[in-house]
Amino acid sequence: MPKPRQHTDGRVARGERTREAIVAAHTALLLEGVLKPTGQAIADRAEVSVRTLWANFKDLEALLNETTAYWMAADDELRRPVDPSDPLDDRIATYCAERGRRLEHIAPAARSAALGEPFSPALKRSREAHIRRLRSEIETVFGRELEAAGPQDRDALTYALIAATGWPNWQLLRDDYELSPDQIVAVMSKTCHALLDPFG
Structure with a gap:
């Protein structure tokens, strides 16, 4: 019954x-x-x-699948749209401030993930998803400047922006050089200006 x-x-x-x-x-x-x-x-x-x-x-991998989904959802909540039609100075300021908030928030999980990534498909998938998201955001926010750079320089400029505003650079400046989040945001902003101003 x-x-x-x-x-x-x-x-x-x-x-x-x-x-x-x-x-x-x-x-x-x-x-x-x-x-x-x-x-x-x-x-x-x-x-x-x-x-x-x-x-x-059933195992650690199953738990990591759930935990990485939590961190991705938390990152979603911190995302704020940057209007691609805004002046370049405003876009850089808004974008770098937002990246700073999100990277500082994700830092504990990213440090932990680095230890397990070689052995965990869930952690690898999570990192790849964050990398794809970062590139997509850069291409959306700075699409005009990337287009102005032309096909010869577009990819190099995109990768330079990824390197400047991605987690590895944040970790280097935060952990090795012991900069504050505000200091790192200032560094990211200065780097973005150096890269993008010629095409703005």
Whole structure:
């Protein structure tokens, strides 16, 4: 005899809440600078058993799939449209300020991901998605200048902007040179002006 639907729905809802709690716990540990949280640490933070953790996520890769989706959604929430018709100075200022907010937010996850990327398809896919997003945003915001650069210089200019405003450059200046976020945004802005002003 089939069980009442409401009981099934209740179990599904509890299961979703448990999974959300586990992802939130994993995320919180990354935000605190724990680069490689153990299953026990994640379970403790989520207030579940390790058995429950791995019953909901069959392995670490499954958990990483959920966690990287969380970070991508969080990045979506921080995105602010930059009007491509605005003057170049305004676009650079808005774009670099936004990149600064987003890169500083994603930094804990990016540092952790760097340790696991060689072994994790989920982390590789996440990095590739962020790279595609970065290029798409640059081509949208600075499309006029890229077009003005002409086919010979367009790709080089695009890659230079990617390098100037991407995560590796942010990490170098933040971690190795210990610059503040505002200082790095200023560096990015100056670099973007140097690259784009000749075509503006």
